[in-house]
Amino acid sequence: ADLAVTSAKQQGRNTWHWYQGDIQRVTEDMVLLRHDLHTALHDDQFELFYQPIVEAVSGRLRGLEALIRWRHPKKGMIAPGMFIPLAEQTGQIIPLGRWVLRRACRDAAIMCRAGRRDLPVAVNISSLQFRRSGFLADVQSALDDAGLPPELLELEITESVLLNGAESAIELIEALKGMGVRVALDDFGTGFSSLSYLRDLPIHKVKLDRAFIHDITTSRNNAAIVQGIITMAHHLGLLVVAEGIEEQAQQQDLDRRQCDLLQGFYFARPMPREAVMQLPDRLPASA
Ligand code: C2E
Ligand code: MG
Ligand code: MG
Numbered sequence: 001a002d003l004a005v006t007s008a009k010q011q012g013r014n015t016w017h018w019y020q021g022d023i024q025r026v027t028e029d030m031v032l033l034r035h036d037l038h039t040a041l042h043d044d045q046f047e048l049f050y051q052p053i054v055e056a057v058s059g060r061l062r063g064l065e066a067l068i069r070w071r072h073p074k075k076g077m078i079a080p081g082m083f084i085p086l087a088e089q090t091g092q093i094i095p096l097g098r099w100v101l102r103r104a105c106r107d108a109a110i111m112c113r114a115g116r117r118d119l120p121v122a123v124n125i126s127s128l129q130f131r132r133s134g135f136l137a138d139v140q141s142a143l144d145d146a147g148l149p150p151e152l153l154e155l156e157i158t159e160s161v162l163l164n165g166a167e168s169a170i171e172l173i174e175a176l177k178g179m180g181v182r183v184a185l186d187d188f189g190t191g192f193s194s195l196s197y198l199r200d201l202p203i204h205k206v207k208l209d210r211a212f213i214h215d216i217t218t219s220r221n222n223a224a225i226v227q228g229i230i231t232m233a234h235h236l237g238l239l240v241v242a243e244g245i246e247e248q249a250q251q252q253d254l255d256r257r258q259c260d261l262l263q264g265f266y267f268a269r270p271m272p273r274e275a276v277m278q279l280p281d282r283l284p285a286s287a
């Protein structure tokens with residue numbers, strides 16, 4: 001019995017040490033990454049990947065979402081979840097976000113001229129970036145410099161843009177609309193989502209978060225929420241996109257629920273601009 005207790009204690013202690021070490025390592029990683037972030041933009045280490053968005057009923061290619069990647073010289077490809085929050089903490093998100101906007105507009109114009117017409121590109125906008133004065137001017141100059149029609153740019157914001165008051169956010173979205181740029185509400189259903197946002201914000205599209213989609217064929221509760229949001233969004237004149245489609249059953253389910261557009265690994269993963277040019281008109285290619 002003594003032995004068992006000792007070994008359990010030891011095990012417990014080891015677990016603690018391992019855990020502590022792990023946290024320390026993660027924190028050190030973050031400090032190093034934060035440091036590297038300062039030179040990454042200047043050293044041209046960021047890339048944009050594009051993920052197809054398709055029509056639910058047909059699988060026809062209807063748009064792209066630009067997703068940033070960091071090609072770190074030592075660590076390889078780093079996903080945005082690892083560094084966007086850091087960039088937001090340091091303020092680096094402002095120049096980085098501007099770079100994303102300009103690069104996405106440039107790529108969209110290149111794809112358009114190369115024959116991929118009518119394919120709007122959606123760009124994720126951090127709330128800090130959105131609410132900063134000068135944002136509208138940044139959008140306009142990105143469009144102008146790329147020679148991109150504003151209808152081919154879409155901005156994805158989240159409800160966190162509303163944290164410091166809804167009125168100024170509404171004004172900004174109206175101004176973008178006036179420029180011809182459309183706005184989508186991303187990750188809807190997570191965080192502090194309120195149904196009244198769908199009513200009050202002059203957006204044209206709502207993106208249902210992946211969290212509701214992954215078990216839509218097995219969770220009646222999530223299916224009910226998704227159906228409710230789709231129906232209501234349609235009554236409000238909004239398009240609905242579902243994110244994170246990984247299986248055919250999810251596509252079929254969402255199509256049956258009248259969801260307009262779908263995005264997910266089932267159709268295609270995010271890819272470089274050059275690969276977008278090779279895509280067939282309908283996805284997935286095998287179906
Ligand atoms: P998001 O805007 O909701 O983008 C969708 C995320 O879901 C992407 O992750 C995409 O790769 C992933 N995804 C798409 N389909 C599937 C699927 O079928 N299964 C699974 N498991 N995942 C799928 P990613 O590229 O890692 O981006 C994560 C988040 O980082 C984005 O979420 C967005 O909030 C942020 N982000 C990405 N690029 C930018 C950017 O340029 N600027 C800003 N401010 N944020 C960005
Ligand atoms: Mg997005
Ligand atoms: Mg999203």
Ligand code: MG
Pocket residue numbers: 187209
């Ligand atoms: Mg998301």
